[in-house]
Amino acid sequence: MTFIAKQLGFAYGLHEASFEFPQNGLITIAGPNGAGKSTLLGILAGLRSPYRGSCIFGGKEIRQWPKRDFARRVAFLPQSVRMEFPFTVEEVVLMGRTPYASGWFQTAEDRSAAEEAMTTTDTLAFRGRDFRTLSGGEAQRVILASALTQRPEALLLDEPATHLDLRHQLSLYRLLVELAKSRLVVAVTHDLNLALQFSDRVMVLEDGRIAGDGAPGNVLNPDLIARVFQVQATVHGGLNGKWMTYEA
């Protein structure tokens, strides 16, 4: 199942966007502040409604999906989570099992899904800790683990690398590439180099419209970057593919 949007718009942020996403692969959404990236992601996640136009997931408009069924197929990661109460890491991860829960207590399957997700995201070591004591990077991985326990066919991430140091940025995107082999992964990012290196497809938004959509090497060219981001980009070729530097 995947997303097909036709003339998709929202009260603010997004004017008009039409696109079709594949079943799997890593798609990054880039664009300046206020271009509509988070709004678009919010609509795809079923959190922003009512939207204009049409946004179909698995043959059905997103607003018509029963929430529980939708949450078994689509998982969303917010930029950050502000936690007021002393939930443990494991409790936070297990919350992802809610769309499968049939009652008050977790099943063995819930626990094994959480175990698996914490192994994948390398968070098993602090499963018993208070979520609020985690560093930004650790918290991000725990939130990802929670989303993975939903066993989603589509994983939507809002600026997942923002709070991470360089090493964790790379390891997160490597993990996303791995996850994208068997499902759709859509990540909003401000880092064009991460988009260039890791994604299968880049969608650039400008003023709520699609300014470029396609293979990263084609879309992220100096002309488009100058027009949309208003910086001069220089693309360098290297042993590990392309990378960019910018100046104002």
Added chain:
Amino acid sequence: MKPSALKSLLLSAAVLVAVVIAAPLAGSSHIELGRAFAGVSPDHEILFYARLPRVILALLGGAALSVTGVLFQCMLRDPLAEPYTLGVSSGASVGAVIAICLGWRATGVASLVGAALVLLMVLGMAVEGRRLSSFTLLLTGVTMNSLAFAVILFLHNLASFSQSFAISRWLMGGLEAVEYSTLAWLAVIVVGVSALVMAWAPHWNLLAVGDDWAASRGVSTVRLTAMGYIAGSVLTGLVTSLTGPIGFVGLIVPHALRLKLGADHRALLPCAFLLGGAFLVACDTLSRTVIAPTEIPVGVLTALCGGPFFLWLLKSRRRSLWL
């Protein structure tokens, strides 16, 4: 749920049972159980018509206020929220104050009407906007509290000396022996609504993290928030109409429990019900006995116990993370 949760639950239940058995025996005049059960006067009347109804009222009131405290703190994601934050009890107070000023005897009924009116007004506004977020609830509730406070000050200003005294006493909150029939329907509603709230415990966990967090995991957040608001308001409104506002129960019991149990509402809510009841029964027993035969209003006592505790809580906020 942690394995220790069951232990905490059993311990809470044991504390409640102990407090409820001990409380009716304490008091300004000594009673003998044998004589009381044999129906000998005045032991029988003191135990069954003065003390026991009051203990049951304190038990139900404390349980309802603590459960509502947990609920509102979670829904508003605000550790400082309490049952009185969202305006319903202010409505109850206005109702009671109006009744006192007009010389009606049925202050309980009037305060119930006041609470219901506020509940309907807030819900009406929320339904009109088709959006019920914790933020709009908080703003509306705080506004309702200010409005109600202004009305109470105004009426207080107009009231006669004896009315003014009655208003002050009502606003202090206090427990008095009520009819068993009143206690029976109070028990049915408090236990029923609390059980309903506990049944949704896994969803409160998600809502305590955030609206989007809950919604992206399949929870209908608007409906859940509305249900939580109605449930908490029914509990608070009913109890307030019988006891007046009793502060701090809904604040300190939830926080003390989070320190021990963590944030999982499946453990937190049942323990809050049991220990909230035990806490108010204990406070009420103290209020009857400390300077007997004079009584300290129980609201004063919960605030005297709760205030310093809460200051300590705020002070240690930097060191400990649980608030």
